Amino acid sequence: xxxxxxxxxxxxxxxxxxxxxxxxxxxxxxxxxxxxxxxxxxxxxxxxxxxxxxxxxxxxxxxxxxxxxxxxxxxxxxxxxxxxxxxxxxxxxxxxxxxxxxxxxxxxxxxxxxxxxxxxxxxxxxxxxxxxxxxxxxxxxxxxxxxxxxxxxxxxxxxxxxxxxxxx
Numbered sequence: 129x130x131x132x133x134x135x136x137x138x139x140x141x142x143x144x145x146x147x148x149x150x151x152x153x154x155x156x157x158x159x160x161x162x163x164x165x166x167x168x169x170x171x172x173x174x175x176x177x178x179x180x181x182x183x184x185x186x187x188x189x190x191x192x193x194x195x196x197x198x199x200x201x202x203x204x205x206x207x208x209x210x211x212x213x214x215x216x217x218x219x220x221x222x223x224x225x226x227x228x229x230x231x232x233x234x235x236x237x238x239x240x241x242x243x244x245x246x247x248x249x250x251x252x253x254x255x256x257x258x259x260x261x262x263x264x265x266x267x268x269x270x271x272x273x274x275x276x277x278x279x280x281x282x283x284x285x286x287x288x289x290x291x292x293x294x295x296x
Contacts, residue, residue, distance in 0.1 A: 130156055131155060131156055131217060131218075132162060132164045133157065133159065133163055134163035134166045135147045135166075135167045135169070137168075137169035137170075149213075150167075153214065156214075156217070163184045164184060165186070165187060165217050166184045166185070166187070167189065167213065168186055168188050169190075170188075170190055185201070185221065186220065187219075188202050189203045190202070191204050191206060200225060201220040201224065239260070239270060240270055241296070243256055243267060243270050244287060244295060246259055246260070247287055248290065248291070248296050253271075271283065271286070274286060
């Protein structure tokens with residue numbers, strides 16, 4: 129018996145793309161009403177949670193760690209592929225929920241997050257400094273303070289930590 133899936137998205141192109149992609153998959157029946165699982169793709173500005181059928185399970189595609197609730201399967205938007213969405217729908221239909229998302233560390237400044245993002249892109253200290261219009265010494269001080277405060281071993285550990293906490 130196929131899983132009845134509805135898709136809710138604020139962006140009509142995203143809605144059409146995800147609906148079209150799911151429409152041809154075995155074990156999936158795309159419906160407008162009476163869904164077993166609802167795939168929710170909110171945009172950054174607004175929610176689309178108003179149209180969820182009572183009793184339906186939810187797959188929430190969002191990079192916002194604060195949006196998941198009980199019984200919701202979370203799928204980070206940056207990890208959205210057909211295969212990952214199919215797994216999330218399967219998990220939701222079986223009543224499995226995502227574990228609570230880790231909370232980002234408190235006290236990270238916007239410039240610390242910027243430095244971590246550039247570091248994750250493979251930039252070295254000089255490139256980060258040039259991109260942010262900082263002195264190289266400033267970038268080193270930002271990283272040193274971050275590593276010390278969060279008790280991280282090195283730059284690689286800092287990037288991994290930031291990825292796990294959804295900062296980059």
